[in-house]
Amino acid sequence: MTKTFTQDDVVKYIYDSIPENEKLAFENAMICDAQLLDLFHELRSVKQQLNKIQENPRKHVIKNILDYSKSFNLHSVKK
């Protein structure tokens, strides 16, 4: 029996949440279904845009965290 894939499967596919044993079937389904393929391109494009707005804190923030960890035993002794 052929499995029918939905728009939610497109979301699962682009977020690596589709079961391994369904991946190939899904990819074949997309080739035959222009709507699924269009949605895949559209949503993948949004995902790429969302990746671009990832930001990092300033370096001193990371240094503070690492320094705190290194001096943790000192904090504990003081307390």
Place this chain on the structure above:
Amino acid sequence: MNNTNLNDSELVSLYKVGNEEAFEELVERHKSRVFTSIYLIVKDKYLAEDIMQETFIKAVNTIKRGKYNEEGKYLPWIMRIAHNLSVDHFRKSKRFPVVVMEDGSRVLNSLEFAEVPFETTQIQQELHSKIRDLVQQLPDSQKQVLIMRHYMGLSFHEIAENTDVSINTALGRMRYALINLRKQMKKYKIAYDQNFYPR
């Protein structure tokens, strides 16, 4: 020893026995996800930095005191701490609002950020700011799932558990969030073009 090949659980195990380099790798590995997730909730870079520090300090305290028992689930665990602290601060900030500029910096501190730019051009900054705005404009339920899946890296199963909905509902919200964003991006002519915005 090269820690970059180790998974999170292995790094936590090393950190438990005093390997600070393992912790450094954990922080480096997830700093961007943690920071961006917090920033999207509180919309203020300085506050996001404070909460990020607070998040990792809680993690250090828990692990070093031998109270960490989330074997194999380090990222969801640290993200849960970050999310809870962000929501707490967000609630407090409604009582004590801070004036935040379009780029997410505080009005009184904008000079300091100007001295340490985020290595992006003005055009890119504007584009990123617009995309963040579009994320902020999503309905809360969709925004929550989007942040949890895309930035926090939680599985749909974990999102469903954390938000008390079914996996199908979580998936549906994610789909609506992405489709809504795509519509808005088209409206504002935000198109993906690797040549224009090389990574």
